Amino acid sequence: MSTSPPFTLDEMRNELCAILLFKADDLAMTRDSEAAVSFIGFPSDHYFKESPSQVNLRPFRISSTMHVLFDYAFQVGCADEFREDLLQDAVVFMENIPRAGGQDEKGGETHRFMDADGLCSIVVETAGARWKLENGYGSELSVRELALLARMTEGAVRNALAGAGIKSKGAKTYVSTEFAKDWLAGRRGFVPTTCWTYTAQRAMQDIRLASSIDVFADALSRRAQALQLSNGALAAATGLTKDQVVVWLGGVPPLDPQAAVAIAAPLGLDPALTAGRAIELILRSQA
Structure with a gap:
């Protein structure tokens, strides 16, 4: 689907x-x-x-x-x-x-x-159902809300719920957000919520538009956090020292294109563009 x-x-x-x-x-x-x-x-x-x-x-x-x-x-x-x-x-x-x-x-x-x-x-x-799913705080989802998120008919949802041992009560049938997350994960039509993830595409957009080296470094840092890469892990992956990684993610790094290329790779970023923008912004900060 x-x-x-x-x-x-x-x-x-x-x-x-x-x-x-x-x-x-x-x-x-x-x-x-x-x-x-x-x-x-x-x-x-x-x-x-x-x-x-x-x-x-x-x-x-x-x-x-x-x-x-x-x-x-x-x-x-x-x-x-x-x-x-x-x-x-x-x-x-x-x-x-x-x-x-x-x-x-x-x-x-x-x-x-x-x-x-x-x-x-x-x-x-659908937006309301997705928000409830992600931030339910004990809320329940209706059959219609499940159907909208799963791209199924309400009848098909009721049949699937019956197969899971949940007795249908017509329009008044509700399931917990915890159950809904597990159930929806197995539906082909369900699109998981990914908009809050700091993807490589979003990081590259921020790098392209960065107005300062601080904004550039923040994009690198956020991307590393999204990938759950520690400073030590990045150092091991790039051949840089941990101190060098810290500077690249939160300071004014030296004019070192090779280091920029090295740090871009494990973050899934375009090495050439990342290095080019780093050089431009570092030189601008020194002007």
């Missing part, structure tokens, strides 16, 4: 635009057209009929919030920008979306985003 997101970010953003159009319609009916225009950015007699492409998402803070939640839910992109307060904002937003829309003879019109199968709902619930 693919571990890529079940739908694209653009598809979710398109649905978010539809939600905002229905909210604009609601404003036009409950307040006036000026309030609706101020909210959505353009006039219309029937916002629910407008194409989502008409909506400019840039002024809407919820757009960037949903982007981060999408990435965190499916462990792509800027997943490490996730914060619990963003999740709480999105939950409140989804609780307040219109459950019916339209005007006049079209009153009562519904849309997929209004129920649990909506893409925005799936993103928020």
Whole structure:
């Protein structure tokens, strides 16, 4: 089973635009057209009929919030920008979306985003389930939350739980986060939470963008910590002394390209780029 997101970010953003159009319609009916225009950015007699492409998402803070939640839910992109307060904002937003829309003879019109199968709902619930899994503090996960994380149907989850000796109680069936972690680890569709790991790719990005030798050294240090490599272990792997390693990870190292190449290798970093940036930043610090 693919571990890529079940739908694209653009598809979710398109649905978010539809939600905002229905909210604009609601404003036009409950307040006036000026309030609706101020909210959505353009006039219309029937916002629910407008194409989502008409909506400019840039002024809407919820757009960037949903982007981060999408990435965190499916462990792509800027997943490490996730914060619990963003999740709480999105939950409140989804609780307040219109459950019916339209005007006049079209009153009562519904849309997929209004129920649990909506893409925005799936993103928020999956992000919430992942956060609960990682920081549950005794929380429990529902069958739906397990299904979202495992990319399975709720029926398939209930059958699997029954096979594990857990009696299903319909929508009220919950399992502990401890059980959920073990159970999800065996599911092909489950994507583990890896966004907090300081990968070689992230370290190289920080090295490329480093504005000082201190920032450069911090990237090396964080990468060593992520790999659980002690100063002694790095010294043994590089042929440097322990004191030399300490300087490279937390000080102003000497102008020694060979040492930079040596220390990059066990950290999984690009040796040439690491050495080149080290030379540049060391010279800058000495200017």
